[in-house]
Amino acid sequence: MSEILGRDKVIQLLQDGLDYAKADQTEITFGGTRQSLTRFANNYIHQNVNESNTSIRVRSVFGRKIGAASTNRLDPEAIKDTIKMAEQIARLQVEDPDFISLPGPDSNEGELSFSEPDQATYFSDPQLRADGAGVICRKAIEAGLTAAGAFDSTGTEQAVVNSLGIASYYQGTSSHLNTVVMGEAGSGWGERLSRKVGLIDYKAVADEAVGKALRSQSPIALDPGEYEVILEEYAVAEILNYMSYLGFGALSLQEERSFMQLGRQIMSPLVSIYDDGHNPEGIVSPFDAEGVYRRRVNLIEKGIANAVVYDSYTTNREIGKHNTGHSSGIQGDVGPLPLNMFIEAGNKSKEDMIKSIKRGLWVTRFHYVNPLVPEKAVLTGMTRDGTFLIENGEITRPVKNFRFTQSAVEAFNEVVALSRDRKLLPSFAFGNLVPAMHCRRFTFNSATAF
Amino acid sequence: MRDLANVALDTAQQKGASYADIRFVTDRSRNVSVKNGKVEGLSNDESQGFGVRVIVNGAWGFSSSSLVTKAEIERVTAEAVQIARASASVFRQPVQLGQPISIQDRYVTPVEIDVFSVSLDDQIKILLEADLEMRRVEGIRIATGMISTLKTSKVFASTEGSYIEQELSEAGSGIEVFAVNEDGVQKRSYPNAFGGGWETGGFEYVYKLDLPAHARRISEEAIQLLTAPVCPTGDLNLVLSSNQVALQVHESCGHPLELDRVMGMEASYAGTSFLTTEKKGTFRYGSDLVNVYADATVPHGLGTFGYDDEGVPAQRTPLILNGIFKDYITDRETAATIGQQSNGTSRADGWNRIPMIRMTNINLEPGNAGSLEDIIAATDDGIFMDTNKSWSIDDKRLNFQFGMEAAWEIKNGKRGQLYRNPAYTGMTPAFWGHCDLIGNRDHWTVWGVPNCGKGEPMQGMHVGHGAAPARFHNIKVFGA
Numbered sequence: 001m002s003e004i005l006g007r008d009k010v011i012q013l014l015q016d017g018l019d020y021a022k023a024d025q026t027e028i029t030f031g032g033t034r035q036s037l038t039r040f041a042n043n044y045i046h047q048n049v050n051e052s053n054t055s056i057r058v059r060s061v062f063g064r065k066i067g068a069a070s071t072n073r074l075d076p077e078a079i080k081d082t083i084k085m086a087e088q089i090a091r092l093q094v095e096d097p098d099f100i101s102l103p104g105p106d107s108n109e110g111e112l113s114f115s116e117p118d119q120a121t122y123f124s125d126p127q128l129r130a131d132g133a134g135v136i137c138r139k140a141i142e143a144g145l146t147a148a149g150a151f152d153s154t155g156t157e158q159a160v161v162n163s164l165g166i167a168s169y170y171q172g173t174s175s176h177l178n179t180v181v182m183g184e185a186g187s188g189w190g191e192r193l194s195r196k197v198g199l200i201d202y203k204a205v206a207d208e209a210v211g212k213a214l215r216s217q218s219p220i221a222l223d224p225g226e227y228e229v230i231l232e233e234y235a236v237a238e239i240l241n242y243m244s245y246l247g248f249g250a251l252s253l254q255e256e257r258s259f260m261q262l263g264r265q266i267m268s269p270l271v272s273i274y275d276d277g278h279n280p281e282g283i284v285s286p287f288d289a290e291g292v293y294r295r296r297v298n299l300i301e302k303g304i305a306n307a308v309v310y311d312s313y314t315t316n317r318e319i320g321k322h323n324t325g326h327s328s329g330i331q332g333d334v335g336p337l338p339l340n341m342f343i344e345a346g347n348k349s350k351e352d353m354i355k356s357i358k359r360g361l362w363v364t365r366f367h368y369v370n371p372l373v374p375e376k377a378v379l380t381g382m383t384r385d386g387t388f389l390i391e392n393g394e395i396t397r398p399v400k401n402f403r404f405t406q407s408a409v410e411a412f413n414e415v416v417a418l419s420r421d422r423k424l425l426p427s428f429a430f431g432n433l434v435p436a437m438h439c440r441r442f443t444f445n446s447a448t449a450f
Numbered sequence: 451m452r453d454l455a456n457v458a459l460d461t462a463q464q465k466g467a468s469y470a471d472i473r474f475v476t477d478r479s480r481n482v483s484v485k486n487g488k489v490e491g492l493s494n495d496e497s498q499g500f501g502v503r504v505i506v507n508g509a510w511g512f513s514s515s516s517l518v519t520k521a522e523i524e525r526v527t528a529e530a531v532q533i534a535r536a537s538a539s540v541f542r543q544p545v546q547l548g549q550p551i552s553i554q555d556r557y558v559t560p561v562e563i564d565v566f567s568v569s570l571d572d573q574i575k576i577l578l579e580a581d582l583e584m585r586r587v588e589g590i591r592i593a594t595g596m597i598s599t600l601k602t603s604k605v606f607a608s609t610e611g612s613y614i615e616q617e618l619s620e621a622g623s624g625i626e627v628f629a630v631n632e633d634g635v636q637k638r639s640y641p642n643a644f645g646g647g648w649e650t651g652g653f654e655y656v657y658k659l660d661l662p663a664h665a666r667r668i669s670e671e672a673i674q675l676l677t678a679p680v681c682p683t684g685d686l687n688l689v690l691s692s693n694q695v696a697l698q699v700h701e702s703c704g705h706p707l708e709l710d711r712v713m714g715m716e717a718s719y720a721g722t723s724f725l726t727t728e729k730k731g732t733f734r735y736g737s738d739l740v741n742v743y744a745d746a747t748v749p750h751g752l753g754t755f756g757y758d759d760e761g762v763p764a765q766r767t768p769l770i771l772n773g774i775f776k777d778y779i780t781d782r783e784t785a786a787t788i789g790q791q792s793n794g795t796s797r798a799d800g801w802n803r804i805p806m807i808r809m810t811n812i813n814l815e816p817g818n819a820g821s822l823e824d825i826i827a828a829t830d831d832g833i834f835m836d837t838n839k840s841w842s843i844d845d846k847r848l849n850f851q852f853g854m855e856a857a858w859e860i861k862n863g864k865r866g867q868l869y870r871n872p873a874y875t876g877m878t879p880a881f882w883g884h885c886d887l888i889g890n891r892d893h894w895t896v897w898g899v900p901n902c903g904k905g906e907p908m909q910g911m912h913v914g915h916g917a918a919p920a921r922f923h924n925i926k927v928f929g930a
Contacts, residue, residue, distance in 0.1 A: 041717055098488075137540055179718060256635070257630070333594075372871075449846075
């Protein structure tokens, strides 16, 4: 698909499907994607790709039996075949006692469309991305370093209709640039996410990554152990993503595998986290995988576990709960997810945060993070691309990378300062706006050779 | 299809491409999952489209579309050429692919029972029977099971004259239980965690797994884990189940052996590799027992196929012999840079992704230590850990840490105390250097890994690892 189909065409296509459907309830989801991505490594472009794709997903409901089928063909016959397949599958199902209904239009409020997508992002010019990559590569070459990275721009059309009256449609864009710049012994990182490709400041990304790579050369080895740390926005965003998956959704709470203890102080009073799919500071995504309006949810209020997010299924399993519009559309143990999170900014500059530390570590980002004890949000992973020793209020030396094994909740409980500047960085689907964090304690349990 | 392929190849050449290929791919899958006595998911998915890859002015361009028509192929091919010209503006050396390859062939995965011939009713029955068995054990909070079946049809055509058709077939299945108390959540899986077991072939694999027969055991172990002591800390003899040896091979052999990682082509995302090119032929990767092959021909391996996505035939390549690093896994471009021919490991996750170096079946060859129980019997003092729960490794593939579902103390050749939340950590060459026993071929399994991630946009890949239970001495273990 090389063009935007537009609201009228898409909704009509899906309504035609609903007219054909025979099930008690039917939901049809449309996704159209145009994604362009330029990758560079060793200071040249080595991969440069474009994808135009569509998807149709059907959920058919007979009583409490649900079946699903999908195709990426848009012709009417293919859509009819997919509806027939979903209905056939639903008839084979057994009753799901926890299923009540697909969401109705009363789940929605507000306007479910958004302004026209950014055309320059939707139909990204490969030369623009090449220019961005070129600037980074040339700056790396001038500094005697090697750059690698990826510059992406994506346009999407999303729509959901169901036989109860939901008819949600949205066009959106996003653009993401990251780079690692490497020397003989040490590397630096830069990354940006925006709704518009034209707002990605690739020169600033180049300066940040090159500067950090130069400061990272010849790292010293330190013993692993407990350190006071400043986690840069990249590191914070990585941890936050895992917290969303492990504990901020209703399903994990209902199944007793969430770290959230509602009403209790589980983090520092400085930490407030909310999810808001409509906030223009993020990557706007006004409705969820079921077409339901995303409500703002205050997950953590001044360190107190306040709420989790719901979809229609998890809402129906509890009395008195509202659907917050956070269906991930993913089956299994994932359930509803917050994908547009914001951590409230603090009032410190990063320089102030550094000055307040006698001995500690600056962590740029983490690599290959995974949960070790999921219900306690104990994560493990490596530091990467810029880890520095802070001594007497100054960054003094680069250090070799550490492995951390640390509860994310406990780390957020140790927060003593947050930066006033925040960065928008990728969530599992959209974006999170996060500050840098100063934590009193953070546990590193081993080190690596570089 | 041949006519449509020629549209792309002719258009690309007319627009200045020195090389072009096109892949038409149709993926079809059926997924059945149950949870706590109900069918949680039942779906049928299909995706089809094509991708065109071109070299223009020595640089790559790729574009793809789900709309398979002559006009769209012309548009997408022109777009790929335009993208390649943009690539050439930030440019180092022209891409070289080595010797031209021209093959006409057809490959079909051998199967006994067609994966789509078994009714969904019968699949649900298998899973609900296992689910019921799992939940017969008091205290089980969550019981889940899944069966996935896939078919992929591929056509590959290139300007070098290749035209290859492939019909691939896979099946995967597994069960998991979770038990909860005030100390936390405990999990057991069969036959493996994170997606169960997987093979290329037919539905016979699901029958062979016999999920219901293993359901009660994993439930009982999950309950026992709730009150088991936390795994002790120390430097111990560590015996690993074969499914964990497979993941250890994946993370600390498979990925570092990828030549594109070594060359920095994945640096910004997955990372690079400690296994730099001057180490080839001399570097001691592990003990003399450690022999690793890339083998895309092994029957039932999840990384088994006829041809890779550059049209290179499936091969068996020695990578580590008697502990010495011998070779990388390569594609045409990276192999040419070190004066070799591709060993056929370039694959793409669907029509909309470019092929890149992916593990095929990266196998740790069997040893002569017999079974798991033989290895335990040969161990005076140590610990046995079974089935992965968590994995992480640094961006050069040196420092790793694995969490495991369960561990048992080994004393005087016998299994003793059960431990919860076990984990172990190490550095890759040192760890493999401490490998002192590997089970024999009778206890060697080609494990399927259906969730290997690499590249941007992320490409998931199905790969395999032949592995037997094995022992490693002096390994740092701890309880999480």
